[in-house]
Each structure stands twice: as structure tokens, then as C-alpha cells.
Amino acid sequence: MPIHAANSGWVLETSQTAYAIGLNAAGLLAQRYWGARLPYPGDYPDPLNPVERTSFDSSAHMTPEEYPGYSALRFTDPAFLVSFSDGVRDVVLIYKDYSVIDTAKPELILRLQDAHYPLTIELHYRLHEAYDLIERWVTFENSGETPVLIKRAFSAKLTLPQGDHYFLSHMYGRHLDEYHIQKEPLVPGLKHVESRRLTTSHHSAPWFAASQNAQEFSGEVWFGTLAWSGNWKISAEVTEFASTRISIGLNDWDFAWKLMPGQPFTTPAAVIGYTQDGFHAASRTLHDYVRNELLPHGPQPHKVLYNSWEATLFNIDEASQAELAEIAARIGAELFVMDDGWFHGRLSDNAGLGDWWPDEVKFPRGLGGLIQKVNDLGMEFGLWVEPEMVNPNSDLYRTHPEWVIHFPTRARTEARQQLILNFGRPEVQNYMIAVLDKILRENNIAFVKWDMNRNVSEPGWENAPGDPRELWVRYVYGVYRVWSTLRERFPRVIWQSCSGGGGRADFGILRLADQIWISDNTEAIARLSIQEGFSQFLPAITMEAWVTDWGRDLVPLEFRFHVSMCGSLGVGGNLLEWSPAERDLAARCIQLYKEIRSIIQLGDQYRLISPQKSEFSALMYVNKEKTRGVLFVFRVVMPDPANLPVIYLKGLQPEALYRVEGFDRPRSGKAWMEAGIKIELKNLQSKVLKIEQI
Ligand code: DGJ
Numbered sequence: 200m201p202i203h204a205a206n207s208g209w210v211l212e213t214s215q216t217a218y219a220i221g222l223n224a225a226g227l228l229a230q231r232y233w234g235a236r237l238p239y240p241g242d243y244p245d246p247l248n249p250v251e252r253t254s255f256d257s258s259a260h261m262t263p264e265e266y267p268g269y270s271a272l273r274f275t276d277p278a279f280l281v282s283f284s285d286g287v288r289d290v291v292l293i294y295k296d297y298s299v300i301d302t303a304k305p306e307l308i309l310r311l312q313d314a315h316y317p318l319t320i321e322l323h324y325r326l327h328e329a330y331d332l333i334e335r336w337v338t339f340e341n342s343g344e345t346p347v348l349i350k351r352a353f354s355a356k357l358t359l360p361q362g363d364h365y366f367l368s369h370m371y372g373r374h375l376d377e378y379h380i381q382k383e384p385l386v387p388g389l390k391h392v393e394s395r396r397l398t399t400s401h402h403s404a405p406w407f408a409a410s411q412n413a414q415e416f417s418g419e420v421w422f423g424t425l426a427w428s429g430n431w432k433i434s435a436e437v438t439e440f441a442s443t444r445i446s447i448g449l450n451d452w453d454f455a456w457k458l459m460p461g462q463p464f465t466t467p468a469a470v471i472g473y474t475q476d477g478f479h480a481a482s483r484t485l486h487d488y489v490r491n492e493l494l495p496h497g498p499q500p501h502k503v504l505y506n507s508w509e510a511t512l513f514n515i516d517e518a519s520q521a522e523l524a525e526i527a528a529r530i531g532a533e534l535f536v537m538d539d540g541w542f543h544g545r546l547s548d549n550a551g552l553g554d555w556w557p558d559e560v561k562f563p564r565g566l567g568g569l570i571q572k573v574n575d576l577g578m579e580f581g582l583w584v585e586p587e588m589v590n591p592n593s594d595l596y597r598t599h600p601e602w603v604i605h606f607p608t609r610a611r612t613e614a615r616q617q618l619i620l621n622f623g624r625p626e627v628q629n630y631m632i633a634v635l636d637k638i639l640r641e642n643n644i645a646f647v648k649w650d651m652n653r654n655v656s657e658p659g660w661e662n663a664p665g666d667p668r669e670l671w672v673r674y675v676y677g678v679y680r681v682w683s684t685l686r687e688r689f690p691r692v693i694w695q696s697c698s699g700g701g702g703r704a705d706f707g708i709l710r711l712a713d714q715i716w717i718s719d720n721t722e723a724i725a726r727l728s729i730q731e732g733f734s735q736f737l738p739a740i741t742m743e744a745w746v747t748d749w750g751r752d753l754v755p756l757e758f759r760f761h762v763s764m765c766g767s768l769g770v771g772g773n774l775l776e777w778s779p780a781e782r783d784l785a786a787r788c789i790q791l792y793k794e795i796r797s798i799i800q801l802g803d804q805y806r807l808i809s810p811q812k813s814e815f816s817a818l819m820y821v822n823k824e825k826t827r828g829v830l831f832v833f834r835v836v837m838p839d840p841a842n843l844p845v846i847y848l849k850g851l852q853p854e855a856l857y858r859v860e861g862f863d864r865p866r867s868g869k870a871w872m873e874a875g876i877k878i879e880l881k882n883l884q885s886k887v888l889k890i891e892q893i
Contacts, residue, residue, distance in 0.1 A: 201326055202299050202307050203240040209297065209307055210240050211324055213331040216473045218324070220265050220309070221246040225258060228265045228294055228311065228322075230358045233421065234473055261440055263358035266311070266322055266337065268292060276389055276436045278356040278446055279337070281458075283316050284345035292320065317343035318458075325468075330488045334426075336468040341458045348666065349456040353432075353448030354469040359409055359421055365443050367435050368408040368478070370732055374401045375720040377701040378732025380811060385409075385443055391434040393450050397619070397655035397674060398428060398698050399705045405431040406736040409445060413477050415806060416849065420474050422481045423447050424736050426706035427467035429675035430454070447471075449672065453658065456672065457665035470706060478735070479849075483803050486738035490801065493709045494741070495686060496693060500800045501714060501740065501767040503531060503789055504581065504646070508538035509721065509747045510773035513547050515540045516561040521572045526774040528576035530782055531789035534646055535573045536581035541566070544593065549616050552588045553595030555634045566642050574643060581646030581693075582638070586631045586681065588617045588652065602627050604670070606659035614653035621660060623673030628681050635681070639689045648716065649682070651698040675707075682711045695743060701729075704737060714743045714767060721747040721771060723754045723762040724835050727810035730765055731818070739820070740800035742766030746785070748773055754883055756781055758833070760788035761885040765818065765831055767800060768792045795829045795889065798822045805849040810835075815843055815880070819890070821850035825868075828890035830859070834880035845875035852892070860888040868892075 203210040208221030208231065219232035223246035232243045249261035257272035268290035269277045282288045291314035300306040307324040318341055325334040335355040341347045359365060368382045369392045383390075392407075394400035405425040413420045423445070425431045430450035437443050447469045456464050470488070474480040490498040505527035507520060515537065524535045543558050545551030551558075557565050570580045589596045589603060591613070596603070603618040605611045611618055620627050638644070660667045686694065696708045697716035704715045715737065718729045726744065733742055744766035746759045751772075763769065770785065777785065792799075802820040810816035814835040821828040832846065851857055851868030858865045859876065866874075871890075878886055 200301065200305065201328055202305050204297065204299065205240065207294075208243075208246070209309070210243050211307060211326055211333060212236050213326055213328045213333070216331045217243065218333055219243040222294055223262060224248045225262070226294060227259060227262050228292075228309065230263045230265050233357065234360060234419070235475060261442075263442060263444065264356070265309075266292075266320065266356055275438055275444065276434055276446060277351065278353045279320070280350040280451070281318065282348040282350060284347065287316075290318070291315065295319070316347070317341060318347055327488060327492065330472070330484045330492075331474065332470050332472045332484060332488055334468045334470050337466045339458055339464045341460050341462075344460055346460070347458040349458055349464060351451035351454065352456070352464065352466050353446045354425065354466045355423070355447055355471060357421070357423070357445045357447075357471060359443040359445070361442060363411045365409045365411055365437075368410065369433065370404040370406060370735070372401055372403070372701075372732070374699055374702070375718065376725065376729070377401045377718050378404065378729050378735075380732050380735065385435050385437050387437045387439060389434055389436045391432055393432040393452065394430050395450060395452050396702075397430065397658070397671065398651060398703045399431070399708075401700065401702045404736065405433065405447070405705055407433050407435070407445065407447070408478060408481055408735070409435070409443070410478075415479050416477045418475070418477050420478055420481045421445075421471075422473075422485075423469050423471035424485065424706055425467055425469050426710075427675065428678065428703055428705050428707040430671050453668055454671055455666040455668040457669070459665065467707060479805060482735055485736050486804065489706065489709055489738050490740055493706060494713050495711065496713050498740065498801050500796050501693070502533035502579065503792065504534040504536050504743075504769040505532040505774075506536040506538055506648075506745055506769055506771045508583075509745070509749070509771045510775070511540070513540035513545060517564070517569045520569055523774055524569075524573050524576055524578065526777075526782065527770065528578055530770070530774070530785040531793070532578055532770060534579045534581055535576075536583065536646060536648060537569070538583040538648065539585070539650070541582070550590050550592035552585055552590040552617050553593035553620075555584065555638060570643050579645035580643060581648065582642075582644050583648045583650060584635065585650040585652060586635060587620055587622055587678065589620050590617050592616070604655060604658060604660070606657045607661060609657050609659075612656040614656070617653055619653065619655060621670070621674065622677030622681065623660065623663075623670055624677070628677045631681050632684050635685055636688060639685065639692065644692060646693045646695065648695040648697055649712065651703060653699075679707070679711065686711055701733070704733065709737075709741060713741065715741050716743050720749075721745055722750040723759040724750065726762050727816060727833060727835075730762070731806060731810055734804055734806065738800075739766045739804055743769055745769040745771030747771040748776070756784055757788065758883055758885045760785070761831055761833065761887055764788065764792045764795075764887065765799065768796070791887065795887075798827050798829050802828070803850055807846055807849065808844060813844075815841070817846045819848060819850070821890075825850065825852045825855070826892040828857075830888040830890060831885070832878045832880060832888070833885045834882060836882045843877060843879065845877055847875040848872050848890070851890070856893050858891050858893055860890070861886075865893050
């Protein structure tokens with residue numbers, strides 16, 4: 200049993216790591232340890248009992264508490280904040296008891312109770328031993344008679360071992376330019392990254408990694424992510440006593456939850472981990488966890504898809520889509536996805552959202568004719584929807600203007616001429632379930648791309664069930680409810696999460712969607728960096744990547760294919776304009792991709808030379824058995840003569856012999872990894888090399 204409980208202390212052990220908690224002499228629940236697993240449960244340090252330093256530095260303030268509230272002389276950043284109905288905002292938490300759920304994924308629950316008020320807080324820890332990951336979430340319960348206002352409710356507070364200074368790695372970006380990795384020193388004070396946009400956001404990702412001297416393949420990394428598709432926050436605090444603490448959870452910005460008697464509130468789960476083997480190892484275990492534990496269809500390689508958006512925009516009808524489908528099938532696509540523009544009144548982005556039935560002019564026979572054609576061509580059919588949105592110019596909005604998120608006294612700010620339906624409202628959820636159910640029931644649809652193309656404004660909710668600020672959370676639960684109901688009803692359907700590209704990429708949505716459209720930027724050079732950032736926490740199987748015409752005049756088609764082949768390959772260019780030679784090349788690339796996709800989508804990814812740092816980059820994938828691999832190398836634009844770096848392969852068995860395509864003789868895995876290889880490329884050239892064990 201990996202959960203050890205003794206003497207008011209708990210040790211949680213995974214395969215290589217451990218996390219220890221305990222009650223200190225003052226009865227405070229404190230973190231004792233987070234790091235490498237030690238040989239014996241008795242090895243873990245006892246909880247700290249800091250001695251009050253002066254009247255300004257209390258003992259409680261200096262204790263690395265497991266889930267501190269605002270209370271007495273504590274001034275570090277609290278994990279939660281509440282306000283009782285009599286105005287008291289101070290919490291005195293007392294440890295009550297614990298329980299252990301002994302299953303394949305064992306769970307520890309620690310219960311804390313306020314000394315005076317009927318507020319109980321349960322801290323949950325679920326162990327994923329094989330992945331060295333712990334899932335953490337918190338439940339608040341009010342057993343009194345008056346509501347308690349929750350003003351903050353993080354999922355976890357984490358204290359890093361005292362020692363050297365830490366660096367925080369996180370991600371920033373924008374629409375069309377997501378997933379830049381930022382690594383910065385943590386200095387005394389508070390640093391936070393967040394989303395306030397209602398969705399996960401393009402601007403930052405709910406992922407962090409803290410490190411001291413770690414590199415890609417070595418060194419200690421403490422990391423985590425939040426399984427949530429709405430506003431989130433990660434804060435890192437370095438106290439005046441050099442204690443580094445990280446919080447992760449729901450964003451408390453404009454947040455409040457009225458905790459009604461008998462109605463618990465549960466936070467989303469944070470997934471946290473530790474490794475001694477660098478950023479690669481952190482990513483690898485998250486990738487495995489996503490593939491095996493989250494994705495609705497598990498580790499099943501995705502089909503090569505064709506998506507019509509960039510080719511035709513809103514200008515679609517049955518005949519033109521069928522024409523594209525014919526070429527798509529010829530070059531080897533297995534799934535044809537019709538994007539935006541197919542539904543009632545959708546001639547441009549000015550109208551139509553909300554009216555989810557086929558446009559009578561573009562599709563007078565409904566979708567059935569096109570779907571049959573696509574199926575006859577040997578492909579499955581996929582469809583685009585944007586269920587959370589409505590154009591003011593739509594029948595739905597004319598009927599239900601009250602359904603959108605708004606403040607009654609303010610103008611309703613539009614973005615892309617659209618407003619957001621309040622998915623927190625059950626009647627909106629039920630309506631959308633019925634509408635989408637009808638489309639899926641009446642048509643042979645194998646894939647749905649669920650899009651969301653704006654950020655929130657005027658976040659109001661008249662007659663909200665609790666505090667109007669519950670919108671931020673109720674909205675996301677509403678999206679989850681609609682999506683999961685449809686998933687249960689149509690289990691065969693593969694869903695893709697898109698929000699104008701990578702606006703909704705997180706562990707919460709990946710319980711519903713098998714794929715993510717990670718950026719609206721399909722320009723191959725920009726993609727190299729975007730894709731690398733994404734790989735920090737999400738695997739290639741989830742990363743839909745199209746080859747389009749963006750950058751066509753500059754970047755060769757083969758290069759563009761190679762970039763997209765690093766994920767789940769799709770094509771989105773206007774095939775009608777591709778020459779016979781381009782179509783032949785596309786067919787060859789797709790054929791090659793089909794031969795190697797199981798390695799890319801199900802294997803281990805190694806970032807060898809970063810495109811975020813270098814114009815010459817390399818990455819590879821190796822299957823779990825370490826018998827097959829594939830190496831991708833890209834050179835963007837470097838002045839000549841360029842001194843190209845040596846590429847050191849990774850992930851091979853040292854003693855086994857491997858052949859690397861293009862090299863005259865097999866060598867040991869150790870030789871490829873230690874001596875490395877040189878690949879000569881000219882500007883804007885790329886290579887894909889197969890690696891086979893012999
Ligand atoms: C934004 C998406 O990211 C695009 O791929 C496309 O689906 C458009 N929306 C359609 O409006």
C-alpha cells in the first residue's frame with residue numbers, strides 16, 4: 200500500500216517519488232517532504248515546528264502548511280479564503296480525521312474542521328503510482344444553516360524543498376502565437392500566471408515547472424498542471440525566509456462561491472509530479488498519463504484528416520466540398536472535416552451561430568448527400584460546431600436574448616460579431632444537448648470539432664443561483680455537462696477541442712476531447728515553436744497539425760508536411776490549387792506518416808534541439824519497446840556557412856544495434872546517443888529519418 204499513515208503523519212509513495220504530510224507540535228497540518236522516494240517510511244523528515252522569530256514573524260506564518268487559510272498572524276499567500284455570514288473572515292482549521300480508499304489508484308482524504316463554524320475541508324490525494332503523479336483537489340462542506348462565501352479555493356499548495364533559488368518555467372503567448380516557454384528566477388515576493396478569459400486561454404497555460412539546475416534530460420523538476428478549462432491561477436511565492444511555495448487552482452480573480460448548507464463545493468484537480476530526470480521526464484510522464492488515463496478513446500492513433508477551413512472559409516456547398524473530398528481521399532486522407540459555414544444563414548462571421556441546421560441554400564438536401572459521398576470515398580466525416588456562441592443575427596438570439604452572458608445595464612460587447620451563451624444555465628445546456636443530439640443522431644458523423652472564438656466580457660448573470668461570480672465555474676461545468684452527455688450518447692465520435700486554436704488545451708477538456716487544435720497559426724516555422732511549447736505538458740497524439748498554404752511561397756511543401764507530421768497529421772490547404780506534383784508529394788508524405796504515426800502518437804518524445812532557441816532544431820520519437828524511432832530535423836534560415844550542431848539521439852537501448860536511415864552502417868544505441876550525428880541541411884530544408892533496431 201503506497202499510503203503510509205503513522206503518528207499523525209502520512210507518506211504518499213509513487214514508483215520513484217514521495218510526498219509527506221504531518222501534524223506538527225502546534226497541530227498544524229504541514230508538508231514534510233516532496234521529492235525522491237526514500238527506502239523506508241520512517242526516513243521522511245518530521246513536520247517543521249518553526250520557532251517564532253520576533254513578534255512580526257509568527258511560528259504559523261513560517262510553517263509550510265498544507266492548506267493554509269487566512270488566520271491569525273499568517274501573511275503568506277493563503278490557499279483559500281472564506282467569509283462567514285457574520286462577517287468573520289479568519290479561519291481556524293483543526294485536523295479532524297483521515298481515511299484511505301484502497302483501490303488501484305489509492306486515495307488519502309484528510310479532514311479539517313473550523314474550530315467554531317460548521318465548515319469542513321477535505322484534502323484529497325489520489326496516487327497514480329506508475330506515472331509518479333498525484334492528483335489533488337479539495338472539497339468544502341457547510342453543515343450549518345447559513346451560507347459561507349468562498350473567495351478563493353485553490354486545489355493545492357506546494358512547498359518546495361528549502362535550498363537554492365528556484366526557476367519557474369511557465370508558458371505565455373497570444374492568439375496565433377501560443378506556448379512560449381518562459382523560464383525565470385523566482386525572487387522574494389509573489390509571481391502569478393493566470394487566465395481571466397473564461398477559457399484556459401491562448402495567453403498562458405495551466406502548467407508550471409520549478410527547477411534549480413535542471414536541464415532537458417537531467418536534474419530535479421517539480422511540476423504540475425490543472426485539469427480545468429476555465430479561469431485558473433498559478434502563483435509562486437518566495438517568502439522572506441526563502442521558502443518557495445506554489446499554489447495552483449481556480450482563479451480567485453472576480454470569483455466567489457456561496458457555499459449553501461449541505462451542498463459541497465469541489466475544486467478541479469491539480470496533477471503534480473516530481474522527477475530527477477529533467478524536463479523531458481516531466482513531459483513524458485504527463486504524456487503517458489494523458490494518453491492512458493484521460494483521453495476518451497485512450498492511446499488510439501488518429502486518422503489523417505482533411506479540414507476545409509483555410510481552403511474555402513465560409514464559401515462552401517455540397518458540390519465544392521465534394522470536389523475537395525475527392526482529392527483529399529486521393530492523397531490519403533482518412534477523415535474529411537467540414538469546418539465553419541455549413542449552417543443556417545452562415546455566409547460570413549456576421550450571422551448564423553446558434554442556428555444549427557444545414558443552410559438551405561448551400562445544402563438543400565441536408566448534410567446526408569455530402570456525408571454519403573465522403574463515406575463512398577472511403578473517408579469518415581467530421582463537422583465543425585461552436586455551441587457556446589450566438590450571433591445577434593440569428594433566430595436563437597432573437598428568441599432568447601436573455602441567454603447570453605451580459606450585464607443588463609451595459610452594452611453587450613461583441614467579438615467577431617458574436618456573444619457567449621451562458622452555459623451555466625441549465626436551460627441553455629439542455630437546449631444545446633438537444634440541438635447537437637439531433638445533428639449527431641441524423642448524420643453519420645465520426646468527428647466533431649468544438650470551437651470557441653472569443654473571450655468573455657460583461658460577465659453578468661441576472662438571477663444567478665448563488666453569487667453571480669459563480670458564473671466562472673458554473674459556465675465550465677455547463678460546457679462539461681453538455682459535452683459529456685453527448686460523449687456518452689455517441690461514444691464513437693472523436694471530439695476536438697478548439698478555441699480559435701489553443702485557447703482551450705488542458706487536462707480537463709482532454710477527458711472529453713481526444714484532440715486539440717493547438718493554434719490558428721498554421722505557418723510551419725511558427726508552428727515549430729508552438730508545437731514544442733505544447734509538448735511540455737501534452738502529447739503528440741492530442742496535437743492536431745495541418746499542412747496549409749500559409750507560407751507557401753517561402754516554405755517548401757515537404758518542410759510543411761514534416762512539421763505537421765510531428766503531431767496528429769492533417770491537411771488544410773486548398774487542394775484544388777495544388778499541382779499534380781504537390782499532390783504526389785502530399786500522398787507520399789501521408790503514406791510515410793501512416794507508417795510511423797504509431798511511434799509519434801504513442802511513443803516517447805525527445806526534444807533534442809529546441810526551435811524556441813535555435814534556427815536548427817531536432818526532435819525524435821521512440822516507441823515504447825525502443826525498437827523503432829523517427830528523427831525530425833529542421834533548418835529554418837541561418838547565414839552560411841552555418842556550423843550545424845551535432846544531434847545526440849535519445850531513448851535507444853545502449854547495447855542494441857540500430858540502423859538510422861541515410862547512414863551507412865548500424866551502430867549501437869549508445870553510439871548514436873553518445874557520439875551523435877551530423878545532418879547537413881540547407882535553409883528551409885528538413886528531414887525525417889526512420890530508426891530501426893536490427
Ligand atoms: C477558429 C478555428 O481555430 C479555425 O480552425 C476555424 O475553425 C475557424 N474558427 C472557423 O470559424
